[in-house]
């Protein structure tokens with residue numbers, strides 16, 4: 001009876017399901033297809049996100065015939081320059097995984113196969129919005145114990161630092177993300193510095209974070225394009241800042257859009273833990289590198 005009600009997506013039973021399981025979980029019910037260009041490669045790709053019986057996230061390079069499976073776990077991360085890239089032992093690589101992973105993790109979908117016809121996840125509008133809009137129509141909550149993700153409890157503080165910031169896990173009954181951001185000092189004193197707090201179990205990823213776009217400084221974007229990177233970047237998929245001014249014609253979607261995007265990125269990077277981290281994430285000026293180092297430090301501390 002309860003199972004039937006949960007399957008009918010009754011919102012009344014969602015909190016009950018969450019209470020019983022401790023975490024709230026959805027599974028995909030059908031394949032979702034996305035098309036777009038990679039922000040760094042500029043290559044047009046097709047991506048299919050499907051239900052998976054395998055634990056966690058599995059990436060498949062459908063344009064490669066053999067040894068094309070890449071497990072979506074932190075120890076397969078081989079580059080954190082501008083985005084997070086994964087690679088298997090045979091050298092098959094997949095870049096910019098963080099926005100689709102943030103969408104899946106933010107929607108509490110912990111098992112999925114992500115098949116892609118090229119080396120980079122499509123950038124779409126620079127956020128997770130389009131992924132969430134499609135995925136939420138193709139998922140359902142599941143019953144206790146079904147394909148449950150592993151839960152990793154944070155029992156003591158674990159912290160990693162960079163020259164401009166830090167990231168840490170702290171023991172907590174909640175699963176929260178708390179980010180303070182001033183773009184390594186570049187945004188100090190501008191309206192864009194600030195903080196954002198997100199509770200993964202109780203706040204809505206869809207309404208609070210999913211549409212926050214990636215961003216960069218105009219001078220950096222020019223340098224990256226000269227280096228052959230950011231080939232697919234444009235004002236359609238990236239917020240560009242020049243002399244503390246937003247160059248995009250329609251401006252920002254919210255004044256703290258860039259901080260929200262930092263939270264989105266952190267969720268996507270932490271999704272590579274291979275399950276669920278039970279604890280709070282706190283960071284000052286985080287980036288893909290710090291997030292990956294934090295996962296390494298946490299698992300080393302167990």
Ligand SMILES: [Zn+2]
Pocket residue numbers: 098099214261265
């Ligand atoms: Zn991002």
